[in-house]
Amino acid sequence: MGRIQLKQVKKAFGDVTVIPPLDLEIEDGEFVVFVGPSGCGKSTLLRLIAGLEDTTSGIIEIDGKDATGLPPAKRGLAMVFQSYALYPHMSVRKNIAFPMKMAGLSPEEQNRRIEAAAKALNLTDYLDRRPGQLSGGQRQRVAIGRAIVREPAAFLFDEPLSNLDAALRVGMRLEISELHKRLATTMVYVTHDQVEAMTMADKIVVLQAGVIEQVGSPLELYHSPRNRFVAGFIGSPKMNLIEGPEAAKHNAHTIGIRPEHLTVSTDSGDWHGTVGVSEHLGSDTFFHVKIDGFAEPLTVRVGGDFDLHYGDAIQLTPDPALIHKFDAKGLRIT
Amino acid sequence: MATKHSRVAARVMLAPAVILLLGWMLVPLTMTLFFSFKKYLPLRGDSMANGLDWVGFENYTRFVGSSSFWPSVQATLVIVGGVLFVTVILGIVLALLLDQPMWGQGVVRILVIAPFFVMPTVSALVWKNMFMDPVNGLLAHLWKFFGAEPLQWLSQASMPSLILIVSWQWLPFATLILLTAVQSLDSEQLEAAEMDGAPYIKRFWFIVLPHLSRAITIVILIQTIFLLSIFAEIFVTTGGAFGTKTLSYLIFQRVLESQNVGLGSAGGVYAIILANIVAIFLMRIVGKNLDA
Numbered sequence: 001m002g003r004i005q006l007k008q009v010k011k012a013f014g015d016v017t018v019i020p021p022l023d024l025e026i027e028d029g030e031f032v033v034f035v036g037p038s039g040c041g042k043s044t045l046l047r048l049i050a051g052l053e054d055t056t057s058g059i060i061e062i063d064g065k066d067a068t069g070l071p072p073a074k075r076g077l078a079m080v081f082q083s084y085a086l087y088p089h090m091s092v093r094k095n096i097a098f099p100m101k102m103a104g105l106s107p108e109e110q111n112r113r114i115e116a117a118a119k120a121l122n123l124t125d126y127l128d129r130r131p132g133q134l135s136g137g138q139r140q141r142v143a144i145g146r147a148i149v150r151e152p153a154a155f156l157f158d159e160p161l162s163n164l165d166a167a168l169r170v171g172m173r174l175e176i177s178e179l180h181k182r183l184a185t186t187m188v189y190v191t192h193d194q195v196e197a198m199t200m201a202d203k204i205v206v207l208q209a210g211v212i213e214q215v216g217s218p219l220e221l222y223h224s225p226r227n228r229f230v231a232g233f234i235g236s237p238k239m240n241l242i243e244g245p246e247a248a249k250h251n252a253h254t255i256g257i258r259p260e261h262l263t264v265s266t267d268s269g270d271w272h273g274t275v276g277v278s279e280h281l282g283s284d285t286f287f288h289v290k291i292d293g294f295a296e297p298l299t300v301r302v303g304g305d306f307d308l309h310y311g312d313a314i315q316l317t318p319d320p321a322l323i324h325k326f327d328a329k330g331l332r333i334t
Numbered sequence: 335m336a337t338k339h340s341r342v343a344a345r346v347m348l349a350p351a352v353i354l355l356l357g358w359m360l361v362p363l364t365m366t367l368f369f370s371f372k373k374y375l376p377l378r379g380d381s382m383a384n385g386l387d388w389v390g391f392e393n394y395t396r397f398v399g400s401s402s403f404w405p406s407v408q409a410t411l412v413i414v415g416g417v418l419f420v421t422v423i424l425g426i427v428l429a430l431l432l433d434q435p436m437w438g439q440g441v442v443r444i445l446v447i448a449p450f451f452v453m454p455t456v457s458a459l460v461w462k463n464m465f466m467d468p469v470n471g472l473l474a475h476l477w478k479f480f481g482a483e484p485l486q487w488l489s490q491a492s493m494p495s496l497i498l499i500v501s502w503q504w505l506p507f508a509t510l511i512l513l514t515a516v517q518s519l520d521s522e523q524l525e526a527a528e529m530d531g532a533p534y535i536k537r538f539w540f541i542v543l544p545h546l547s548r549a550i551t552i553v554i555l556i557q558t559i560f561l562l563s564i565f566a567e568i569f570v571t572t573g574g575a576f577g578t579k580t581l582s583y584l585i586f587q588r589v590l591e592s593q594n595v596g597l598g599s600a601g602g603v604y605a606i607i608l609a610n611i612v613a614i615f616l617m618r619i620v621g622k623n624l625d626a
Contacts, residue, residue, distance in 0.1 A: 052525050073531035085526035089544040098540070099530035146530070 002063070002154035002186030003028045004049060009058035011044055011210075018044050019210035021058060026154075026188060026203075031180050034190045035197040035233070036207035042190045043158055045207070049188065050079050050156050062153060073102075078147035079156040082163065084139045086131040092142050093127040099150045117145040120179075137168045144179070154186035161196065173199060194234055198222070206230050228330035231256045237286055239324070240298045252325035252333055259286065259301040261322040266308070269315025273298070275308050289314055370394070370599035377593045386596075393600035402584055407608065409493070410580040414561045414612075416497035417504060418554055424501070425508030425553065426546065432509070433516045450506035458570040461499045462488065492576035499567055504560075508553045515549035516542070555616055562609050581605050
């Protein structure tokens with residue numbers, strides 16, 4: 001079981017309010033991702049749930065029981081840190097055994113769980129090594145192993161992949177998702193990378209300055225962002241946001257159109273412009289297009305073999321059904 | 335960049351320093367060895383100009399045969415061990431306390447380091463006259479305040495007093511090294527241990543102490559090197575009386591009070607051997623911490 005409820009939780013450091021009162025429900029077995037730009041309070045929120053920070057006011061309930069005043073160890077949650085926080089002077093086996101040793105489990109039970117975790121995480125050959133002798137990905141797996149053996153109600157991940165290189169990150173992303181499917185335990189995952197959020201989450205919580213901007217499944221957030229911030233944050237490359245007379249035509253303060261929802265042509269279209277920088281990824285090509293009369297250049301995604309170059313004329317047509325409209329406050333107009 | 339040319343240049347430029355250091359070490363060492371095999375009593379008319387008599391190992395046997403020798407070795411080891419014990423334990427406690435956020439942290443840290451800046455002679459005098467004096471000392475007043483008979487520190491409890499004085503001097507050093515080590519501990523490790531269910535004492539034992547082991551090793555090694563040769567504190571306080579005569583103090587007495595250079599030099603050679611034995615032991619006990 002791992003159902004976590006935050007009720008009017010507030011956190012302030014002195015006079016600075018980091019998280020204004022906030023409500024959030026995390027269902028049992030869900031993979032919830034907190035995502036937002038750095039400094040948005042997502043790590044603080046995770047640490048509040050973990051009990052590493054005290055709430056200024058509000059209630060945190062775990063499985064329906066008030067856990068606000070409980071010390072971290074009593075909450076039944078396991079955490080994986082950004083720096084992995086392995087104990088450098090202990091072997092992998094002792095690292096994984098540490099929480100069980102603290103809990104006073106019998107040596108037989110400890111060994112059974114260590115072997116099981118090591119097998120699940122491909123660590124069997126490394127059990128007697130020290131963390132310093134392992135690669136980044138292996139250290140990450142040890143940190144996860146140390147969390148698994150506690151059989152916690154929920155796992156908390158604090159930007160666990162940000163210290164890994166890009167290739168390894170994709171691999172670990174899959175492994176963590178796989179682990180979630182297998183264990184079916186609640187996982188709360190903090191990241192600033194919206195790709196990680198989109199690929200892993202059952203439910204994404206988008207945060208900005210401590211405020212929840214939107215909660216929803218990845219596709220909900222992609223298809224109907226509640227405001228300009230979410231629209232700009234979710235999706236890669238970013239949604240094009242256009243203000244001014246063009247937006248007024250649609251009775252909106254701002255309109256947004258994703259790079260993949262623009263049709264490109266060289267002879268006819270709604271918007272005329274010139275190609276700026278183009279980024280060729282092989283499968284896709286991104287053009288940065290300067291449109292006559294728009295303040296900001298637009299990004300557009302086309303297939304990999306589109307033959308246009310710097311300075312060429314280009315015509316763009318947005319898909320009218322996929323234009324997002326926002327009012328002056330940045331909220332979505334439906 | 336390690337071309338043949340740059341290596342030669344590096345050697346040439348290092349040479350003056352190396353030669354100076356070698357001379358600094360080798361000349362006194364050779365002279366000590368030389369004198370230790372000679373009869374050299376300046377007050378009885380022996381001098382380098384007249385030539386010194388070769389006496390073989392007689393100085394060595396006489397130095398060890400003296401009734402002061404073994405007590406002096408024991409005194410040396412007791413002082414070194416006692417000071418190490420006090421400074422390492424109190425140093426860890428102080429380092430952990432100073433690591434806590436508090437008001438006036440900067441000033442407090444400078445105050446803690448201050449004793450290290452006081453010259454050994456001065457600090458020993460201050461302790462002897464201002465604290466430990468059985469009539470006027472602060473400690474005597476404290477004892478009297480509680481109605482107790484003031485302790486004659488330097489005669490009745492000479493060894494503990496000496497250890498107290500020297501520990502006071504070396505505590506800042508230990509605290510400083512251990513504090514930097516405490517500060518370099520990754521706070522996420524402590525948080526992870528906290529989440530893993532370790533209370534403070536266990537976090538200290540399983541996480542903080544192993545992290546400090548390298549710093550403790552360094553403190554022990556460096557302090558031992560300096561403590562084996564403490565002199566000023568003894569000279570100023572007890573003058574070697576009341577069982578506080580260390581090996582280095584005994585050598586001083588042989589050379590300057592008895593005016594027997596040969597005998598003192600032999601003692602010096604023993605001191606070198608003792609220092610090396612202690613160093614080897616220390617390296618074996620704690621040295622493995624250094625290559626982890």
